Amino acid sequence: MSERVEHRPGLRDVIAGQTHICKLDEQQSQVFIYGYSLEELVERHDxxxxxxxxxxxxxxxxxxxxxxxxxxxxxxxxxxxxxxxxxxxxxxxxxxxxxxxxxxxxxxxxxxxxxxxxxxxxxxxxxxxxxxxxxxxxxxxxxxxxxxxxxxxxxxxxxxxxxxxxxxxxxxxxxxxxxxxxxxxxxxxxxxxxxxxxxxxxxxxxxxxxxxxxxxxxRHGCANEEVMKILLDQGGRPEGVRAYLDSFFAQPGARLPGFGHAVYNLPHSRDPRVSILRPWVKELSRRKGDMRWYETILALEEYMAERMKPRVERGQPNAPANMDLWTAPLYYLLGIPxxxxxxxxxxxxxxxxxxxxxxxxxxNNEQLLRPRADYVGPPGRPYSPSPAYGAPAGV
CATH class of the missing domain: 1.10.580.10 (Citrate Synthase, domain 1)
Known part of the structure; x- marks a missing residue:
């Protein structure tokens, strides 16, 4: 390796290529597809x-x-x-x-x-x-x-x-x-x-x-499935969210699906897709005559905002609600298993x-993607055959 490059776990913040397709603006919490904002695309197109x-x-x-x-x-x-x-x-x-x-x-x-x-x-x-x-x-x-x-x-x-x-x-x-x-x-x-x-x-x-x-x-998909399982386990009771999550987070290593994102993690960042989808979930819930899931998720968001507030005030990474939190009740109300x-x-x-x-x-006509690894295994060592293994025949 002619030039040593810093190892970034998960390739976080590594620029791994150029794209014309999509821009994520984590500072302004916006998504653009070929220059069009996601909000405008939802408003004007299918x-x-x-x-x-x-x-x-x-x-x-x-x-x-x-x-x-x-x-x-x-x-x-x-x-x-x-x-x-x-x-x-x-x-x-x-x-x-x-x-x-x-x-x-x-x-x-x-x-x-x-x-x-x-x-x-x-x-x-x-x-x-x-x-x-x-x-x-x-x-x-x-x-x-x-x-x-x-x-x-x-x-x-x-x-x-x-x-x-x-x-x-x-x-x-x-x-x-x-x-x-x-x-x-x-x-x-x-x-x-x-x-x-x-x-x-x-x-x-x-x-x-x-x-x-x-x-x-x-770690990539499945989060909205886990969100819906939690909502069903909790029973869709907004008033019971605090006690449920206190118990949930008492478990070692507990992570709540539907919150946090690898890109939208600045103290002030949010997933812009959430604010687009939320009112549609609200209206679908109203039309179905079932506001439980919508109101419970609002309570989840409030709880997590309080939980993250000290971190945000210290300028540490945030874990805002992400898209998966809101597709869970949307799919459920639409009858998707x-x-x-x-x-x-x-x-x-x-x-x-x-x-x-x-x-x-x-x-782009890109080259074959072929990164290098930072070897952390044992150093070079002499070979010594195991007595049980023996030497090859004829030696």
């Missing part, structure tokens, strides 16, 4: 337009819809899923579904390795992954095949696959907003894994699978993963 922006760098014309996709290929993916154990982990089932889809595309012949051809493949993959998640839900619950309806909105189709009936317009919009907010978030673990795979010139399906496999890990929360996160993020693949391979 997920399908934001997915197009993420992959093209420009917003599409009004009324844009993602490709309907090949229903025959999706049906073949369903037949593959149907042979898998229903009790398998949903992220494992989604991995199988994406791999099966990629294999069927590969079988059609060598891919055209150009930016435009791969972008078309990405735009076809994005909705298919969302529909695969719906099919995983149906398989796990022992229900039959159901095809997405052509001409319907993407968020509406996903909810229909989950529930077997069309959602109302407000429910579909709530799902749409959650999809937008999870679309892209710079060099998170999953997206960075995609970039590593892309730098090796792996194909788009394998690269996206790298992100999906990383998201399965509870808890084990499917992380696969749904993956369906939201696949546009971002595909965008990172395209950027590394075709836009």
């Amino acid at each position: 997920y399908e337009a934001v997915a197009h922006l993420t992959l093209h760098g420009e917003l599409p014309p009004a009324g844009y819809r993602l490709p309907d996709g090949d229903v025959d290929s999706l049906r073949q993916v369903w037949e593959t899923l149907a042979r898998e154990p229903r009790r398998a982990h949903p992220m494992g089932l989604l991995r199988t579904a994406i791999s099966s889809y990629g294999n069927r595309v590969d079988a059609q012949g060598p891919a055209e390795l150009t930016l435009e051809a791969e972008r078309r493949a990405a735009l076809e993959l994005v909705p298919q992954v969302g529909y695969m998640v719906g099919l995983v839900a149906r398989h796990v619950e022992g229900r039959g095949w159901l095809a997405p309806e052509r001409g319907r909105g993407y968020a509406e189709n996903i909810l229909t696959l989950f529930r077997g009936e069309r959602p109302d317009e407000f429910e579909a919009r709530c799902m749409d907003i959650a999809l937008i907010l999870y679309t892209e978030h710079e060099f998170n673990a999953g997206s960075f894994g995609v970039r590593v795979a892309a730098s090796a010139h792996s194909d788009i399906y394998s690269s996206v699978l790298a992100g999906e496999c990383i998201l399965r890990g509870p 808890i084990p499917l929360y992380t696969p749904l996160f993956a369906a939201s993020r696949v546009a971002g993963w595909a965008a990172h693949y395209l950027e590394v391979r075709y836009v």
